[in-house]
Every structure is written in structure tokens, then in C-alpha cells.
Amino acid sequence: MIEVQDLNKSFGAKQILKGISATFEAGKCNLIIGASGSGKTVLMKSIVGLIPVNSGHIIYNNDTDFLEIEDSGRKELRKQIGMLFQGSALFDSLSVEKNVVFPLNMFTNMTYKEKMNRVNECLERVNLKDANKLYPNELSGGMKKRVGIARAIVMNPKYLFCDEPNSGLDPQTSIVIDKLIKDITDEYKITTIVNTHDMNSVMEIGDYVLFLYKGEKYWEGHRDEIMNATNQQLNDFIFAGKFFREIKEQNTKRLSDEKNK
């Protein structure tokens, strides 16, 4: 579990995060949603310590305040974190296999055979069985994301962070990636935080949804509650498109009909 308390972050005079508090449950897909510039990425990068915050608390596993521990403690905690970056952030000069084995080489004393078994296990888990020797520039966008996920889970992390996992992907591949994230979360019982503005993802995998608007928390809840949410900013964001607006209207009409009966 990760608990964020009263998190504030400013860049110069501009305040990006305004007193954000939220609890991201273990074994669930926690989604941070919001328009571009709402502070999603800053919040995620603050939680993992890539961006220093001005004030607040980030509590991992009920006991460790990430902002109060020393550098060595942070490094230890980070070994329990896996992260999928927006652009996948694969090491260009390394093959798929070497990208995935990198954390194992760095932090474990496993034998070569053990490491390769673990790498192959992770690559099979993300449906990339025969891609070991390929280089990042030979992969499609979806494959890169899957390699990124394989690298993120190779150390059996307790926490998985995904920054816009569907950006630049077609809807079909996006669903594959979403399903993979959801399955991995359920399978390994990890705390997953996904940063997205893809509504399909919200409706498919959002166990807990945190909506940010101009750096503030405007709404939180389960994906099923979104349809009936009354928050104006959330509705403007979620139902911006005609397709989703019509679904919302039909749903509202159906509920009022049911009430009248």
C-alpha cells in the first residue's frame, strides 16, 4: 500500500500539486487520471522520488516515509519498485534480453542459468517469447512497452508504476497492455499505479481512480462509480467525446426510468 498525504509541489511560482492525499491499495490497479498538464506525471514521479516535493508525506507499506529516509534507504526501497515509462526507456545499446537481465546483474548473485530462466519467464509472461536477441530499434511500440513491463517485474517488485502505458499505441494493443498490467497486478498482488488519460483503461482496469484537475484532487472512487459521478470537471473530462457522452445520457435515462417504475 502507498499513502500520499498533503503532497505539494511547485516549479518556481507555479504550483503543480496542491495538497494531494490518496491511498493506493495493494493488489489493485490504481489509476491517476486527468487532462494533460493536470499533474499526473509529476505526482507519479514524486511518489517514486524522481521529482523532489515541497511538502507532504509518501508512506510505503504503512511505515516508511519515502521523503524522510536517507539515500541508502531509498535505494533499497527502489529495488521493490518497477516502473514502465511513457517511452519505455529501454537501453538502446542493449538487446531485449540484456535490458531485462540488467537489474538481476546489478543486484543479485544468481547464476547465469538462473538469470536466463527468470528473464525468459518474464518475457513469456508478456508474450515476447522469441524476442531475446532483438534490439529496441527493432521493436514496435507495443513490444517496447511489453519489454518495459518485463524489465519492471523481473525483480518481483512490490510496487509497479506505469506512466501512460498506452500512449502512442493503437486501441487493440492498448487493451493487450492494460490486460497485462491487470493480470500481473492480480497475479503478484502488487500495488500498481497507472497514469493515464485513456478512458478504455479507466473502464477496463481501474480498481481505484484518482482524478486530478489543475493539480488538485477532484474525485476518487471505483470505475463503476464514474458513470454516476456528479463532479462537473470529471464529467467534462471523461465524457468529452460524443460516444461516451451518449453512453452517459443513456445510463442516466435508464436509471431515472428505473426510479420512476
Next chain:
Amino acid sequence: MTFFNHFGRYVLLLKSLLVRPEKTSIYWKEIARQMVEIGVGSVGIVVIVSCFLGAVVTVQTAYQLTTPLISKSIIGSIAANSIILELAPTVTVLILAGKIGSKIASELGTMRISEQIDALEIMGVHSSAYLVLPKILASTLMIPLLVIISAFLSIYSGMWVGEFTGAVSKEDFMTGAIQYWIPFMANFALIKATTFGFIISSVSSYYGYYTEGGALEVGRSATRAVVVCCVLILLFDYILAQLLL
């Protein structure tokens, strides 16, 4: 950013390299890889530059010493001393600053903007130590070796060009080169090369590591790194000459 901002951040970057490596064997491998990339990868350009430097300095010295009162062996002496004191350790390194400096800055800059450095941090790797330290060590070790190669090649090319053009015979050239040889010149050249090797790798790493923005900024970082390296090499060339000669 002011000069003091840059200098302070540069010192902090260097300080951040002094940490215990996560796994020493990985760092050794990375140092070896960088030694190959920086050292072996630069042999070609060093060979070309050195051959022409030696040839040109011999021809030009011979052109200026037309009086029969001065022994021809002086050409060898002037050429060899110029090569060892200045041309091999400074001019060759200025060219290496362009090659190695831009490579290091653009490599680290690209890693920064494509979040590869963030990925290392998230894994728990000390990114600056892992990425920058091997480059500095490799460069500080390999550039003096390249300078030694450059000095030998320049002197030999000068000697052969003198012979072919009839400006000075091989024997006269070598007699002059040996007659006025001062052993400290070699030490001085190596001190300069080591200093310049450190400057090239650390300054280029600094500009690359702190790149912000997109592809355009990577190019800007590489350009800035090369320009600043060249200026610092010339500045330290003067400081070292003043202090040690």
C-alpha cells in the same frame, strides 16, 4: 545559469561519483567497454591527424631555416620538441575533444531525455556513478596512451617527410631530436594529456547528464560540451606550462 551555478553543479556531480558501486564487476566491465570505445575507437583519427601534424611541422620548420649557418639537425629538434610539448598533447586532444566530448554529451543527453537515466534511478542504480565514472576513468587512462601514439607517429611522419622532400635526412632529423631531448618533456606531455582526458570526459558528462528538453537540447549540450572542453584545454595548457616549465 551563471558560471557559479554550473561550477557548483559540476562539483556536486563529481562528488556524487564517490559512492560504493552496487556491483564492482559490472563497473569494471563498463570501464573496459568505455576504454575500447574511447581509446580504440579514436585510434583512426589520431593516426590521420598525427601523420599530417608531423609532416607539416617538419616542412614548415625546414622552410623557415634556410640559412646554411644552422645545422639541419635543428629541424629534427624543433619538430620533435614541438610535437612532444604541444602538438601531440594539445592539438590532438583538441580534436579528440570534438569526437569524444560530443559522443559522451549526446549519449548521456539522449539517455536523459528518453528517461533511461530515470529508469536506472528507479532500479536503485546510482546513475551518475554508473554512467559517468567509467567514462572519466577510461578517458583519463586512454587519452595519454593516444597522445603517446600520436607523438611517435608525428615524429616518424616528420622524419620520413623530411627525407622524401629532401629538407632533412632521416639521420639528421633523429640526431637533432635526440640531441635536444629533455626527459621531463615526456612527463609534461603525459601530465597534460591526463588533465585534458579528465576535462573532456567530466565536462562532457556534465553537459550530457543535465540535458533538459528534447532532441534539440541534446545537440546543444553536445556543442556546448565541445566548446567548453576546447576552451578549458587551452586554459589549462597555459596554466600547466606556466606552472611546470
